[in-house]
Amino acid sequence: MTPGGIIQRSCMPIPSDEPQPQTDRSGRAFSRKIQIGFWLVGAILLMIGLAAYQSIREFDETVDWVAHSQEVLGRLQVVLSDVQDIEIGLRGYVMTAKERFLEPYKKGLVVLSHDRERLSTIIQVNPQDPAEQPRNIEMLNALIDKKLVQLNAMLALRKDVPYQAAQMESYMDESKELMDSIRALIEDMQTLEKVRLIARDRHADQKGKNAVLYFTVGVMMEITILIWIAWQISREIAERQQAQDALRRTHDELELRVQERTKALVESNERLRELSHRLMNVQETERRRIAHDLHDEIGQSLTAMKLELREADSVLESGPTASLLTDSLKLLDQVIQQVRSLALDLRPSLLDELGLAPALKWYIKRQGERAGWETEYSAHEINNHLPPDVAITCFRIVQEALTNVARYAEATHVQVTLERQGDRLVLTIEDNGKGFNVEKAKTRARTGFSIGLLGMEERARLVGGEITITSSPKTGTRLTARLPLVELNPQLVASEERIS
Numbered sequence: 001m002t003p004g005g006i007i008q009r010s011c012m013p014i015p016s017d018e019p020q021p022q023t024d025r026s027g028r029a030f031s032r033k034i035q036i037g038f039w040l041v042g043a044i045l046l047m048i049g050l051a052a053y054q055s056i057r058e059f060d061e062t063v064d065w066v067a068h069s070q071e072v073l074g075r076l077q078v079v080l081s082d083v084q085d086i087e088i089g090l091r092g093y094v095m096t097a098k099e100r101f102l103e104p105y106k107k108g109l110v111v112l113s114h115d116r117e118r119l120s121t122i123i124q125v126n127p128q129d130p131a132e133q134p135r136n137i138e139m140l141n142a143l144i145d146k147k148l149v150q151l152n153a154m155l156a157l158r159k160d161v162p163y164q165a166a167q168m169e170s171y172m173d174e175s176k177e178l179m180d181s182i183r184a185l186i187e188d189m190q191t192l193e194k195v196r197l198i199a200r201d202r203h204a205d206q207k208g209k210n211a212v213l214y215f216t217v218g219v220m221m222e223i224t225i226l227i228w229i230a231w232q233i234s235r236e237i238a239e240r241q242q243a244q245d246a247l248r249r250t251h252d253e254l255e256l257r258v259q260e261r262t263k264a265l266v267e268s269n270e271r272l273r274e275l276s277h278r279l280m281n282v283q284e285t286e287r288r289r290i291a292h293d294l295h296d297e298i299g300q301s302l303t304a305m306k307l308e309l310r311e312a313d314s315v316l317e318s319g320p321t322a323s324l325l326t327d328s329l330k331l332l333d334q335v336i337q338q339v340r341s342l343a344l345d346l347r348p349s350l351l352d353e354l355g356l357a358p359a360l361k362w363y364i365k366r367q368g369e370r371a372g373w374e375t376e377y378s379a380h381e382i383n384n385h386l387p388p389d390v391a392i393t394c395f396r397i398v399q400e401a402l403t404n405v406a407r408y409a410e411a412t413h414v415q416v417t418l419e420r421q422g423d424r425l426v427l428t429i430e431d432n433g434k435g436f437n438v439e440k441a442k443t444r445a446r447t448g449f450s451i452g453l454l455g456m457e458e459r460a461r462l463v464g465g466e467i468t469i470t471s472s473p474k475t476g477t478r479l480t481a482r483l484p485l486v487e488l489n490p491q492l493v494a495s496e497e498r499i500s
Contacts, residue, residue: 041222044221048219069197133193154171355384360379364416378417386485387486393465394418394481396459423484425484426483430477456481460483465484
């Protein structure tokens with residue numbers, strides 16, 4: 001356990017699992033069998049790969065055919081929709097004579113031209129299309145051209161003045177017949193393409209079945225070989241497993257012992273922490289009681305004795321007895337002052353009556369006057385409602401730090417800052433002394449030469465805080481303590497109340 005109360009768990013060496021060596025002859029035989037098995041697996045994988053590659057290539061060609069047929073069907077439907085949209089737009093204009101109905105008609109002409117061109121292109125570029133489709137596309141383009149001429153004539157007739165309704169009705173009948181012819185031709189082309197699509201789907205399905213068959217046969221052969229390899233390996237493993245089992249049992253026993261020891265150390269560490277906290281509470285309680293007794297009981301008795309000696313001195317104005325009384329009064333004044341200083345060092349009453357900030361201000365000024373320092377003290381956003389443990393911890397850290405400065409630092413200036421940062425109380429103590437090597441000082445403290453640094457760190461840790469010390473020879477020292485501003489654990493509060 002480290003001085004701060006933290007357990008350092010040592011890692012015990014774990015013996016490695018080393019299987020029993022095989023003889024050279026059996027090892028070579030096992031190796032040869034495994035190599036033959038993996039060579040067979042590789043050869044079968046190569047054959048499966050070649051067969052799968054061929055099947056996938058044929059399947060991809062069939063998929064391309066299917067995709068082409070689906071695209072042709074879609075384009076045919078789009079062209080039919082374009083012609084219908086153009087006719088609907090023109091009929092709206094014919095019926096209402098409003099120019100806004102010509103916008104769909106004009107846009108439809110542009111879209112129809114692009115879709116017809118795309119349909120012609122995809123049918124001509126694919127040699128797998130039925131021979132009838134190129135002829136059908138020529139017939140379809142002719143019918144669409146005738147339809148567009150008819151629609152243009154209807155548009156011109158509607159714009160003439162006066163409007164000839166009878167002739168327009170004749171144009172509409174002819175337009176309907178052309179539309180029926182276009183629709184019938186597109187349906188024939190779609191039917192022809194669907195028949196071709198069904199044939200291509202069957203071809204793709206057959207190729208897929210062949211690929212699955214090749215793959216299944218290859219996988220079964222591989223599984224058989226791999227089972228044989230696994231059987232060979234299992235035999236090899238079985239011979240080594242016995243030795244490994246014994247070694248593993250030993251390892252588990254050692255690990256269990258390590259866990260039990262670690263658990264015991266953790267529990268001991270927790271008990272030591274609780275005991276350390278209670279001891280500090282007892283110490284603070286005793287200091288408070290002794291300081292109270294020194295101040296109230298002994299201090300008052302000494303003061304009463306002083307008053308009586310002064311009264312006696314006033315009665316005896318001369319003589320040897322008067323001289324003795326005067327010396328006794330001086331000596332009594334010194335005793336009273338020493339008793340007061342001792343009481344204040346044990347537990348300053350300002351800490352309980354006015355709070356942490358005023359108590360620190362008084363203590364720092366008093367220590368500065370004693371040691372001849374120039375002191376600076378500032379407290380920012382500090383109220384008198386700090387948790388009791390945090391307040392006394394902060395005061396004791398300042399007390400120990402200034403004691404160390406007075407003993408070792410040879411400083412002339414000391415600055416103490418107390419401020420609140422969020423939910424933490426930050427205490428900073430700086431001096432311009434000769435400094436020291438922090439690591440060497442902590443090492444000496446762990447060996448028992450000095451426990452001041454470890455005492456401050458332990459106090460801060462018990463309330464959930466931390467201390468950082470920065471120093472080096474001839475550069476002064478900076479100590480920063482960060483303590484949480486939280487309420488104490490209810491169990492600890494109850495413990496402190498029982499101790500009080």
